Amino acid sequence: MVQRTANQQLKDLIEESGLPYDGIARAVRAVALESGERLATNKSAVHHWTRGAVPDKPTASYLAEVLSRRLGRRITLHDLGLSSPDSGKDDSIGLMLDLDPIETLTTIGEADVNRRRFLAASAYSMAAAALPLQTVQEAAARTRTVSSGGVSGHADVTAVRDMVRLFMDMDERHGGQHGRSAFVQYLITDVAELCRGRFANEEVRAEAFSVASAGAHLAGWKAYDSGEQGLAQRYYMQSLALARESGVPGQDGFVMRTMSQQGMKLHRPEHCLALAETGWNRAKGQVDSQTEALFAITHAHALAKVGQRQRALADVEHAHTALAAGDEADVPFWALVWGPPPGTVHSRTAKVFETLGDRRNAAHQYATAAASRPGTTYARIIALDLVAQAEQQAKQGSIEQACATWHRAIDTMDGVRSARTRKAVRSLRSDISSYRARGLQCAAELDERAHDFLTHQR
Numbered sequence: 001m002v003q004r005t006a007n008q009q010l011k012d013l014i015e016e017s018g019l020p021y022d023g024i025a026r027a028v029r030a031v032a033l034e035s036g037e038r039l040a041t042n043k044s045a046v047h048h049w050t051r052g053a054v055p056d057k058p059t060a061s062y063l064a065e066v067l068s069r070r071l072g073r074r075i076t077l078h079d080l081g082l083s084s085p086d087s088g089k090d091d092s093i094g095l096m097l098d099l100d101p102i103e104t105l106t107t108i109g110e111a112d113v114n115r116r117r118f119l120a121a122s123a124y125s126m127a128a129a130a131l132p133l134q135t136v137q138e139a140a141a142r143t144r145t146v147s148s149g150g151v152s153g154h155a156d157v158t159a160v161r162d163m164v165r166l167f168m169d170m171d172e173r174h175g176g177q178h179g180r181s182a183f184v185q186y187l188i189t190d191v192a193e194l195c196r197g198r199f200a201n202e203e204v205r206a207e208a209f210s211v212a213s214a215g216a217h218l219a220g221w222k223a224y225d226s227g228e229q230g231l232a233q234r235y236y237m238q239s240l241a242l243a244r245e246s247g248v249p250g251q252d253g254f255v256m257r258t259m260s261q262q263g264m265k266l267h268r269p270e271h272c273l274a275l276a277e278t279g280w281n282r283a284k285g286q287v288d289s290q291t292e293a294l295f296a297i298t299h300a301h302a303l304a305k306v307g308q309r310q311r312a313l314a315d316v317e318h319a320h321t322a323l324a325a326g327d328e329a330d331v332p333f334w335a336l337v338w339g340p341p342p343g344t345v346h347s348r349t350a351k352v353f354e355t356l357g358d359r360r361n362a363a364h365q366y367a368t369a370a371a372s373r374p375g376t377t378y379a380r381i382i383a384l385d386l387v388a389q390a391e392q393q394a395k396q397g398s399i400e401q402a403c404a405t406w407h408r409a410i411d412t413m414d415g416v417r418s419a420r421t422r423k424a425v426r427s428l429r430s431d432i433s434s435y436r437a438r439g440l441q442c443a444a445e446l447d448e449r450a451h452d453f454l455t456h457q458r
Contacts (some may be wrong), residue, residue, distance in 0.1 A: 009081035011050040017070040021046040021277030028059065030125050034266050035294040036227030036419065046198040054082060058121035061230075065123035073430040074127040091250060093119070094234030101241035102195050105216055108187035108234055111180050112223070122230030129233070129263055129271045132240055132256050133278055153200040157207045160194055161333065166217045168337060169220065172378045178223025183222065195242075209246035213239045214334040217255060221337065225380075227419040229266060236262070249286035251334055253279035257298045269305050276302040289326030289342040291320040297348040304355040312352055319345050336453045343373040347385050354392065363392035380421060383412040391431065399435055403442040406432075410453055420458055425450050 014024055021043035028411050030041045039059065049055055055063065060082045076092065111119045122371040167183045195212050201207040220235030232238075236259050243252035249277040256279030280295035287295075300315035323345050331341060338344045350365035366389035369383045385407035393402035406428050413421045429450050437441035 005052050007050055007052055007078065009080045013048065013067050013071070013075065013080065014046070017067055019070065024063070024385070027070070028062045031062040031065050032059070032350055033273075034124050034231045034268075035121055037121055038398060041345065047155045053076060061121070062123050065125060067121070069126045074125075078409060081163050094237055095125055095131075095235060097131050097241055101216075101238045102192050102212070102248075105212075105235075105238040105242075105248070106188045106192050108238065109184045110218065112184050112219070112231065113188075113345050119231055119234075121228070124229040124233055124268065125231060126268065126270060129259060129268070129275070130235060131237070132259065133271065133274050151198045151200050152194060152208065153204055154207070156194065157204060157211060160191055161211045161214075164189075164211055164218065168218055169212075169377060169406075171222060172380055173376070173416075175380050175416040175421065177417040177419070180222045181217075184219055187212075187219055191215050195285075202349070203210055206246045206248060207399050209242050210248045210334065213242035213246060213248075213251060213255065214337070217334070217337060218259065220258075224262065224416050225420055227423070229262065230386055231260070232262065247334075247405075248334075250283035250291065251332070253282035254291075254335055255297065257278075257283070257295055257428045260298055264301060264305055264343035269302075273299075273302040273306055287332070287335075288330035289322045290328060290331050291326075291335045292330070293322040293326065293345050294335060296322060297345050297352070300352050301348055301355065304352045309356055311430060312356065316349055316352055338379045339373050343369050343378070343385075346372060347381070350385070350388065350392075357413070361388050366392065374390060379414075379417050380416050382415065383409045383421055384424060386412060388427065390428070396429055398430075399440065403432070404439060406446055407449070413453070422454065425453055425457075 002354065007126065016022070017024070024046045024383065025041045025043050029039050029042045030376075038057065039062075041059065045053075045055070054060070059079055061078065064077055064080055065073045067080070087275065093111075096103055108119065108202075144334040156436075163186065167179060167186075170179055191212050194208050198209065216235050216239035220232040220239060223229075223235060224232035237254060240252055240255040241257070243255050256275045260272045260275035260279065276299045278450075280292075280299050283295050296319035299311045300319060303312035303315060309424075323341060326341075328340050335341070346369035347364050350362045350369060353359075353362035353365060366385045370385040370389065373382055386405055390402040390405035392410065393399075393405060395399065400445050413425070429447055432447055436447050
């Protein structure tokens, strides 16, 4: 029998956290669940780790994140006494803003294409979420330029932008898992090569890095749609660095807005309001009215999350006023990642009302959002808005109306490959279980259809 050496580093950190072993185990399970992984970690496992047993890489990363959040500082695998000679890079890749973003993006993308589990199952980092608030300086000093080949001009950048836009449209129509590897491969080859080359002038250079930022943002969104929250965050961090490098007004703030929304989705509100506020401040006076509406409505949602009802409602009004005053033709392509602003503003308005407990207005806004987008182009988001509308209807007691809306949602999901749509269908089965048990026919029929949908989506 091999005698293990006790891990005193880990034991000391757990003692510093003040959590008992079963508390550590619960927290590890919770962090893993944020990335869609269900663990059976218990206090016995934690005890074995302190005695020298080594958890697998994803579990070790979840443990590091648990202690980071608890202790208020970043804890690495090395700090835990769990790192191996080649694990340091894996542990920190993409979580800092002091490295070359193109080089980091390429490393992340290569690991993503090869489906390396340590990255796919990486934890959402609270420490990384705070970084954009601490470091808002430009990234120019960190971005290397390797001049090779010819000089890129506007036409070269336009070609890459068109390709990124094509993948953006495919993502909304077919879900984030469709074409994901192909897009990431394009990002780390053609897009990275564009940014490494020479440019006709500074304007072309800014456009190139802006497109690269939008590409990294889309890669993050695809990871998010697959339930890989830690990976999504790492892509968003590189998108932020590239947006700053581009100098395009408002784009870095837009990425911070996305990072705020990710935190709200994961029920990690610690930095969400600050991210939404800082992002909006960096865009005010720099973007068109409809783009500003996108910032205002995310800020409203963050305010609602922290219980600031009146300020949240004021920002909702601000967002809708800005939306009406603007023209979609003025919206930059990087702000169209979820389609035309009206649908996004109505959908996020619904989330504000939902957070505030106003189910009637939430259901109305979700319905308006779904109706405001072209169905053939934005199938995934329309389906999710319809699911959310149905949930609000059910909570108001209108179960037959809710079942009809859920059916419409499943109709819209046909051909969509998305972890979020599958999760939504699993949730609806749970939501209607009590009605099915009472013998309500519409609930039984919907449950049967949902079961068939999930069976065919495996």
